[in-house]
Every structure is written in C-alpha cells, then in structure tokens.
Amino acid sequence: MLEVSALNTAYGRAHILFDVALDARPGEVVVLLGRNGAGKSTTLKSLIGLVRPLSGEIRFNGRRIDRLQPYQVARLGLGYVPEERRIFADLSVMENLEVGRQPRRDGAAFWTPERLFELFPNLGRMKERGGGRMSGGEQQMLTIARTLMGNPSTVLLDEPSEGLSPLIVEQMAATIRDLKREGLCVLLSEQNLHFSELVADRAYIIETGQIRYSGTMAELSADEAVREQYLSV
Amino acid sequence: MTAAAILIQFLNGLASASSLFLVAAGLSLIFGVTRIVNFAHGSLYMLGTYIAYSLIEHFGRGPLGFWGAVLLAGLIVAAFGALVEIFLLRRIYAAPELLQLLATFALVLIVKDFALWVWGPEDLLGPRAPGLGGAVEIAGRQFPEYDLFLIVLGPLVLAILWAILTRTRWGTLVRAATEDREMAGALGVNQKWLFTGVFALGSLLAGLGGSVQIPREPANLFMDLSVISDAFVVVVVGGLGSIGGAFLAALLIAEIKAFCIGIGDVTWFGHVLSFSKLTLVVEFIVMAVVLVIRPWGLLGRQQSVPRSSGAAEAPLALPSRTAVQALVALLAALALVPVFFSGYALVLLIDIMVFALFSVSLYFIMGPGGMHSFGHAAYFGLGAYGAGLIVKSGAAMEVGLLAGPLLAGIGALVFGWFCVRLSGVYLAMLTLAFAQIAWSVVFQWDAVTGGSNGLIGIWPAPWLASKTAYYYLALAGCATGIFVLWRILYAPFGYALRAGRDSPLRADAIGIDVRSRQWGAFVIAGLAAGLAGSLSAFSKGSISPESMAVPRSVDGLVMVLLGGIQNLTGPVWGAALFTWLQDAVAREIDYWRAVLGAVILALVLAFPQGIAGYIGQFIESRRVKSAGAPA
Numbered sequence A: 001m002l003e004v005s006a007l008n009t010a011y012g013r014a015h016i017l018f019d020v021a022l023d024a025r026p027g028e029v030v031v032l033l034g035r036n037g038a039g040k041s042t043t044l045k046s047l048i049g050l051v052r053p054l055s056g057e058i059r060f061n062g063r064r065i066d067r068l069q070p071y072q073v074a075r076l077g078l079g080y081v082p083e084e085r086r087i088f089a090d091l092s093v094m095e096n097l098e099v100g101r102q103p104r105r106d107g108a109a110f111w112t113p114e115r116l117f118e119l120f121p122n123l124g125r126m127k128e129r130g131g132g133r134m135s136g137g138e139q140q141m142l143t144i145a146r147t148l149m150g151n152p153s154t155v156l157l158d159e160p161s162e163g164l165s166p167l168i169v170e171q172m173a174a175t176i177r178d179l180k181r182e183g184l185c186v187l188l189s190e191q192n193l194h195f196s197e198l199v200a201d202r203a204y205i206i207e208t209g210q211i212r213y214s215g216t217m218a219e220l221s222a223d224e225a226v227r228e229q230y231l232s233v
Numbered sequence B: 001m002t003a004a005a006i007l008i009q010f011l012n013g014l015a016s017a018s019s020l021f022l023v024a025a026g027l028s029l030i031f032g033v034t035r036i037v038n039f040a041h042g043s044l045y046m047l048g049t050y051i052a053y054s055l056i057e058h059f060g061r062g063p064l065g066f067w068g069a070v071l072l073a074g075l076i077v078a079a080f081g082a083l084v085e086i087f088l089l090r091r092i093y094a095a096p097e098l099l100q101l102l103a104t105f106a107l108v109l110i111v112k113d114f115a116l117w118v119w120g121p122e123d124l125l126g127p128r129a130p131g132l133g134g135a136v137e138i139a140g141r142q143f144p145e146y147d148l149f150l151i152v153l154g155p156l157v158l159a160i161l162w163a164i165l166t167r168t169r170w171g172t173l174v175r176a177a178t179e180d181r182e183m184a185g186a187l188g189v190n191q192k193w194l195f196t197g198v199f200a201l202g203s204l205l206a207g208l209g210g211s212v213q214i215p216r217e218p219a220n221l222f223m224d225l226s227v228i229s230d231a232f233v234v235v236v237v238g239g240l241g242s243i244g245g246a247f248l249a250a251l252l253i254a255e256i257k258a259f260c261i262g263i264g265d266v267t268w269f270g271h272v273l274s275f276s277k278l279t280l281v282v283e284f285i286v287m288a289v290v291l292v293i294r295p296w297g298l299l300g301r302q303q304s305v306p307r308s309s310g311a312a313e314a315p316l317a318l319p320s321r322t323a324v325q326a327l328v329a330l331l332a333a334l335a336l337v338p339v340f341f342s343g344y345a346l347v348l349l350i351d352i353m354v355f356a357l358f359s360v361s362l363y364f365i366m367g368p369g370g371m372h373s374f375g376h377a378a379y380f381g382l383g384a385y386g387a388g389l390i391v392k393s394g395a396a397m398e399v400g401l402l403a404g405p406l407l408a409g410i411g412a413l414v415f416g417w418f419c420v421r422l423s424g425v426y427l428a429m430l431t432l433a434f435a436q437i438a439w440s441v442v443f444q445w446d447a448v449t450g451g452s453n454g455l456i457g458i459w460p461a462p463w464l465a466s467k468t469a470y471y472y473l474a475l476a477g478c479a480t481g482i483f484v485l486w487r488i489l490y491a492p493f494g495y496a497l498r499a500g501r502d503s504p505l506r507a508d509a510i511g512i513d514v515r516s517r518q519w520g521a522f523v524i525a526g527l528a529a530g531l532a533g534s535l536s537a538f539s540k541g542s543i544s545p546e547s548m549a550v551p552r553s554v555d556g557l558v559m560v561l562l563g564g565i566q567n568l569t570g571p572v573w574g575a576a577l578f579t580w581l582q583d584a585v586a587r588e589i590d591y592w593r594a595v596l597g598a599v600i601l602a603l604v605l606a607f608p609q610g611i612a613g614y615i616g617q618f619i620e621s622r623r624v625k626s627a628g629a630p631a
C-alpha cells in the first residue's frame, strides 16, 4: 500500500514536481503516464529516496518513508527498477541477483534464483554471463529479477518497455501480469499507452510535474480527448 | 650482468613488490568503493611498522612474539581505520573530492606528530624474523630467507583478496558498490557498514604492509609520504580500483627498480650513466609512460562520471563594487605596512604574498581549469632554481626574475602537454609524477643545483637589498601576478576555459579547443608560480630542493582548499591563514603539524565548502533573508 500526497521535488533550484498525489494498493498495477521530461522518473526516485523531496508525505504500508535512506526503503519491501537498468556490468547474472537478495518477508512472495529462472527462462541459461555482455532485453529482465530478489511487496518500474523490441515488450507485459498474480503491487511509469493498456488497472497522467488525470485504464482508453491532450506526441 | 645476478635481482624485485602490493591494494579497494583518495594510506603503513616494533619489544623476539606482533599491528591499524571512517569520512562523503583529500591529508599531519610523540625522531630497526633470519644459497649467492617469505606473501594476499571479493556475499556487494553504489543502496545494501568494512580491510592491508617490513626497513617518520607516493603510482599504473592491476603494477615497478639498482653505473661512450640514481624517479617515468599510452592504467577502466553529482558550481560573477573597493583598500594598507613595521613582520608578509600568488596560480588551473594538480610546487621550484642559477652564473638579479618564471613556464609547457590529455585523479597523479621527476633531478644533480644542499647566496640587487625595498618589489610582483590571473578569468580565454571544464563536449561543439585552452592555462599558472618561486628565492637568499618537493605541493592544495575553490579571493585568504598559522604555530608548539591537522579537520567538518565559500553563502543567505523580509 503506497500513498503519496503533496509531493514536491527539486533538483537544486529547478522545481520539478508540484504537489504530486497518488496511491497504489496491493495486487494492483498502476501506471504513471507522461511524455518525456514530465517528471515520471523523478516521482519514482523520490519514492525510493534517491532524491530527497522538498515536502510532502510518502507512506508505505502506513509508515512514513520520505526521510529514509534508499536502503531502508528497499528493506521495507519497496523495490525499484531504474529506467537505465543499471546492471552491475562486472558481476555475473547470479552475482547481480545476489546483490538484490534480502531475507524472506511476511506477506510477500519469496523469490529464489530458481523461481526467477522459471519466470525468466533466458536468464537461467546464462547464469555465469557478465552483466555487461547481455542484450538490452536480457538486461531489462535481469534488473527486474534483481529487484525481486529483495522480496518486495511493491515494485516501482521505470519505463520497462523503453527500447525493447515488440516481441520482448509482449514478454514484459506477461511478466508484469505474472507479478500481479503473485500478489505484488506494481507502479510503473510509461510513455507507451498501448503497453499500459496491456497491464494496468489504473492510470495517472503527469505533465510538467503535476498530476493531470486519474482514472481506471478502461476509462482512459475510452477518453479520446484526454489522450489527445496529454499523451499524443 | 650474469645470469645469477639477474636471477637475484629478479627475486629482490619480487620481495619488494609484495609490500608495495599490499599498500596499493588497500588504497585501490578504498578508492573503488568510497571514491576517496586516501592520502593517509602511507601513514597507516607507517603506523603498522611502528606498532609492530613496539609490540615485538613488548612480547619478546620469539616466534610467537614476532609473528603475533606483525599480525596484531595490522589489526590495530585496521581498527584505527574503521574509527577514522566512522567519525571522519562518513561526514564528508558528499563533500567535494578535494576537500576529502584535504581531510585525509590532515590525518597525515596528525599521525606523523603522533608517531613523533610516541616513538621519537630516531629510526627504529626491528629484529630479524625468528626462523627466517638467515640466508639461503641461490645460484651461488646468499639470499635472505625473509625475502622468500615476502615473495610468497604477495601472491598469497592476492589470492585471499580475490577469494573474498568473488566468493563471498560481502565481496560481491563491494564489487557492486564499486560500480554503482547508489544502485546498490536502492537494492537494500547498507553502504555505511560496507564502507567501514572496506576501509578497515584497506587499513589492515596497509598496516600489514608496514608491519612485515620491520626486519627489512627501519621505522621512520618519512615513510608516510614516500609510501603514499609509491602506492599512488602503483594504483594509477594498475588502474584505479583494480586489485589485479595493482599486483601487476607493483611487480613491474619493483622489478624495474631492482634492475636499476642491480645495473648500477654503466659507462656509455665515455659517459657514466647511473641507473641506481634512477630509482628515485623510475617509477614516475613508468607511470608517465603508462598514462600517456593507457590513460586508465594497465587494467583500469574509464572512470564513469559520478552518478549523483552535487550542485553545479555557480558561474563566476563579476566582483561587486564593494569587493573591488575592499581589495584596493587592502592593497593600500599593504603598501603602508613598512611605514609602521619593519623586520620580521615584513619577512612574514613577503612570505604570505609569495604564497598568495602561488596559491592563486594553483587555483587558476584547479578551479576554472578543472585540473587538479598535486605537483604545483614543481613550477615554484623551477622558478626559484631558474632565478638562482642565472644569478650564480653572473647575470643580474633582474634577469633572474625573468629567467625563473621563464624556466617554470617551459617546464609547464612540457609537462602540461601530457597532463591535459588526462583528467581527474589520473591527471593529478601525472602532475605529481612530473613534480617528483623535477625534484629528483634537482636533488641529484649536485654539480649544478647543489643537490640536497641547494643554492645559497642568492641575494637581490643592491638597490633592493633593504627589506623595505624588497617588500615593495614582492608586493608589486605578487599583486600584479594575482591581478593578471584574475583578469584572464574574465577574458574570453577564461570563459572558454570554464566552458571546457563544465561541459567539454558542448565546448567542443561550439568550436573551443578545450585541450589547448587547458594547456595554455597550465603554462600561465606555471609562469605565475615561477614568479612566486623567484621572488621567494631572493627574499630568503637561498634555495633548497624542499621548495619543489611533494609537501610544498600539498601546502598549495591546503591553501586553496582552506580558502574555498568556489571563490576568487579564497586562495589568497587560504594562503595568508596557512602561512601565518605555520609560522606562528611552528615557532610556539612542538607538535605544530598535529595542531595544523586538527585545525584543518575542524575547518573541513565545520565548513565543507571552504572558508570563503562559507562566508559567501552566509552573505548570500543574509541577502535573501533581508530581500524576502516584509518592508
């Protein structure tokens, strides 16, 4: 259960997020849609604590997390998958997974490398391969698997479909639905409306750092005017 | 050389490589994870040697006493390292890189005086290792058994480190954090304890490196800086953060040194070529060659730009009217000083002015140029020697004042050509290497430079012989030099230089040749530092090699950083404060280095942006407050 209210974030003097409010409940897939530069990544980074918000309240399972260090937030069960993947290039697949490993957590799925290889069969075939010698799609799978090793109850996915081939995008959508079936809550950021329609239950639209729309994915799909205004390029 | 001699020299090289590798591996490990260049690493080594000496005295010289002492010394140093990390470094991880350096350098000063206080100034040679005190015959020659032990120790430690780093969870986390510590944090890795652990392990290696040396090398107070410069060279040659690279580089350098000693003097076409004298610089030559061919070291990888960058440096504002007025008033006050004071006050003020010029010239390449120099004293020294040698050869002192800066400028022209090809820590190390080369030429070339004695009897022309007259010359020279440097920063050259520092790619795109600007800046700074050196030589009447040694370069860094690198006048205040402190404290207090170190630490912890930077922020915040206050 993630609840965000009146979140303001700045980089130095550049104020980026203005009173962002959103929430995501267990078992739900929520998408944060917006164009390039709208503030999606900044929102997710504020949640995990990689950038410190100016003001606002972030609650995770009822607990304030907006003053915690990223490692503390992660240990509470909020996983983060960055946009740039940030695979440890010198480490093998198994070692990348090891970095993400955290103890079993009550009320959240428990992941082992073996279970993850069922979800991502490709990775299972390259356990000892160095992270720097994998394709973009493989890296994207690994970065998600690595975060799952922390047994999170909620995962933040920053533009998971970015830069992937259509086939891999389909796989990614299937993966996110798998995670939902495991009972995970997923908050993802996207520019790709089609991909969002494949996975999301609810949607927020962010533009210039402000939430402009909130509704179910079905409502958004039906609302041509909103899509025209905020999402068409 | 005979085959037997070659074998023995080769084994000698292997034995020396081990200790070198231990220190360098620790330094590299610490840098890889924390991104802190630990200047105090040589001090940890020195502590290891001294502590081992005392423990052996205490436990006795039996096998248990000796080996127990060697191990325990390493562990004590490791514990000390952990404390340093927890109480000092943790507070400054977010501070600018150079301030971190300054803090670890303050530790060097404190540890040195601590060692002086506890163990005194005499060299202390430990006993031979029990059971390994003899020699074995190899190829018909005697070879110390203890050296055989050292030969095994290096690869053994390498294997253990390799196992820790690749076969344990902790090692995996360390390697992950070396690559991207922010991401490791977002995955739940608590960096705090990881950093402490790495620092403790690195300190353990340094301490052990020092303690195993006790039968070979007496503990002395100069080990810290000589070990740290050796270790820097090894780490840079091997590639920052690469343990394997450190091993390779330690081997390479130790072998080359061993063979230089082994070859000794060679007569070549009637000239005597002394290879053994080359040992002082050969590692720096190796480093310079490696860095030019492989800028990231033998096994290193290009440093990625740090992920979480701090606040961008504010653009250089034109000085306000009040600031200009204040500077003019200061200049007028300085011009009036001889009316009221004479003698020692003038000598101290000349020193301060000379170092202000030196420090501003260093700031010139470090701040706006973005090139961190660890070897700026080279140009100060070249200026001093250039002036001194010309005068000794019979030229007038006025000619000397031109020749000094010129020689320094030529030195900067040559060294700068290499340096501007690198950036960051690598550039800093290359500047250090060149300074060391220049120093050792001066130090060894007895016939011309007077070697370690230096030159004496370098006096100004008769019309400048009075202290007052020389004071005005120094004031005019330094003020002009500083003004010209400042003026250049507001000329198109200065803007282009800063553009190159802030975004090299963009500067390149708009047609600025970044490298040639940096080279130019290097030469300008060299000329200015040379002027400072020449002025200082005539003021003192003598020149010693210390004027261009590593500690002098570090003094310059301390001055610039004390003042704060964001501020134009900062280096002047830093120089004044440092010179005055050194003078006042050194005369009154035996352990002035420790006091200085403590002051520096206090300043770093209290004002992580430097003094002038802090005052600037303070004024800014006052202005914002008063502007925002209701009328």
Ligand SMILES: Nc1ncnc2c1ncn2[C@@H]1O[C@H](COP(=O)(O)OP(=O)(O)O)[C@@H](O)[C@H]1O
Pocket (backbone or CB within 6 Å): A011, A014, A016, A034, A035, A036, A037, A038, A039, A040, A041, A042, A043
């Ligand atoms: N580290 C940073 N420093 C300064 N500005 C940034 C930084 N990261 C992002 N921005 C700015 O913040 C805004 C939002 O960026 P971001 O959150 O990355 O958008 P999105 O993920 O929606 O594409 C953009 O205008 C971007 O230029």
Ligand SMILES: [Mg+2]
Pocket (backbone or CB within 6 Å): A037, A040, A041, A042, A083, A159
């Ligand atoms: Mg983004």
